[in-house]
Amino acid sequence: MTFADFIITNAPALLIVVPLFAAFLCPVIGKISTTVRNCWVMGMMLITAAIAFILAYRVFATGPVLYVFGAAATNLAVPLDSGGIPIRIIFMVDAMSAFMGIICAIVGVSVLLYSLSSESRNSSLEGYYTLFFLMIAGVFGMVSTGDIFNFFVFLEILSLASAGMIAYRVDGGLAVEAALKYLVLSTLGAILVLFAIGIYYGEYNALNIAMIAQRMQYTMLDKIALVLIVAALAMKCGAVPLHFWTPDAYSRAPSSVTAFLVVASQASLYGLFRVVFTMYNVTMNCVTVGWIIIILGVLSMVVGVTMAIPQKDIKRLMAYHAVSQTGYMLLGVGVGLAVLGNVALTSAFGFMAMEGGIFHIFNHAMYKGLLFLTAGAIVYRIGTRDLNKMGGLGHTMKYTMIFFIIGALAIAGIPPLNGFASKLMIYESVYLFNPILAIIAMVVSILTLASFVKVFHSVFMGPQLPEYAEVKEAPLPMLIGMGILAAICILFGLFPQPVVDMLVAPAVHALADQGGYIASVLGGA
């Protein structure tokens, strides 16, 4: 077996192993010198991203990849002598998982490149990079695991690493306060998930998602487990009215980390969709659960954007927009879920709504990451995050301003940027489902634009202020990090249909096709 074969065969495992290896060796490497450490973290991140892309290519080209830890063959989910029960931990990377993996890889590379210079003023960065790689490992684990308990473990790894990251700059205790709120709520949510896992295990004697899906009865206990998991993961992804930790945590984390926290929240969103679509699918009452997700989505959109308008802290304002944009994804996918049992409606607009929602996950990670990075560059250069104290920065920070404009137009859904493509898909398909929902979504989009006009005006417009006469453009690594995300925003906006055909549609069909998921895990033996 050649080295390339080894990498390709073991890609799902390496996706976790490489970041963990990078994380725990980072403090040791950091002893040598700062440059060596920077090369180490960047190299390891690039390797992780390359593995994610190789895996994604394999998934999109040849179908789902099953990886069984410790088995004789990597695709042998059910041991021959176990009586048909898959006892091993498995990784099941289907198109949806690979899609999330791509998001994590792109944002991870940009954020790491950005952190190399945005964090360079601070000391003890070994811990920072260790936690960062733990977050990467957590996200990759959550999106690729095929085992519900394993999902819980990675969820907790991600929560602990994120909490550590949020509190990383103590910031007079404010960051620690935010991290405390995040951690306590996450732990409470994780305990609910653990109870749900206990219920599944007691009922079906299995932890394997495919096995549970195959045996799913939708009894009263399953309903309780469903609600526990949905509530916990909706809290983790920041849906109103469970969003209260989001503005605190997003605004107080270092800006580079905030961009990655967006991806971390979306991994929870992925978990939510995975549970409702793959584990329950049509056995449950799709209309009720779909409407619950739609209502959570609409509340998130409206409350998120209206709370953003009066904010005075630039990152807190953007954090509320993150809540609002999560609402679009919940709305799109919720509409797809609500009509899931009905073949005619699903093919009429259900799939389109889901494609819009899933495409929006990708776009959101790109433009929201970009916006948080530009906010970080501004805060890095002028040292305040208060919008009232800013002004006239367009004279000196031209590239940051251009990147901000791209991000702001994309989040507001202005053509021809990527936000418009996914929002258009959501509007038109949701309009066929329920016109009022589509109108709410459009109004929210207008308010988003309004609020970013406010940010743009107060930060970049106006005469050059005397106190910021010495402000320079952001350093080059930060600009490159932002540039990667901005380029993707533009490209995906100009060529949406190839992206939808190549990435989004396979992901949506993999998500909606419960039978295919079960067959590729259990049918492989």
Next chain:
Amino acid sequence: MLWNLPFITVVVLTLIGLVTVLLKKNIIKILLGLNILQSAANLFIVALGYREGGVAPIFTLAPSELMVMPTPQALVLTSIVIGVATSALVLSFAMVLQKKYGTVDIDKIRRLHG
């Protein structure tokens, strides 16, 4: 009735934990509430793993017949480790907040709001 005793304990522990978490204002007491909740979840999973007349899965001593799957015990071990990590992190946050804010009362730790 007696068979349900572990599950009754789970319910009681859950209620105690929830009430502690929701009503206490001291961070350390909230953490204790979370730990009680976690113990309830752990007890729940361990109790599910009990099989009447089962043989403990210890290969050297067990008679060579069907043994009980040790999965729940493995899950609970993992979950306990995660709980320890969470507790350590919350306690360290409480220490920093005590230093910076001079209090661990959750009602007074609200500089981030609105």
Next chain:
Amino acid sequence: MDLFAPLLTGYGIWAPVVWLVAFIAAFIVVYLIWKTGESSYKKGTELERPYLSGNAEPEKGAVHIRASNLYWGFLQALKGYYDVLVPLHTGVLTDYMIWFVAVTALLLVIVGVLS
């Protein structure tokens, strides 16, 4: 695969390339108009200073409209809404946990009992 395929939304189509062409055309028109502007002014002289009917130019910081002045009317019009919504974000962890547990309980009732 056609790279320039328009996006099919199930209801209509969206062709970003057409938009891009229109955008470039508009940019060229704007550039031509800008080209016809006066370019022979002398830098660093009175010609560059703002002219405010003979009044003295105010200090730079006073000209800029700060963030909290924007959307004052919007916030005032929706005062009742904001007076309810903003205090809900109390910042107290206990309240957040009560929200979480209450929503979970509500969902349990909706999913478990009513459907």
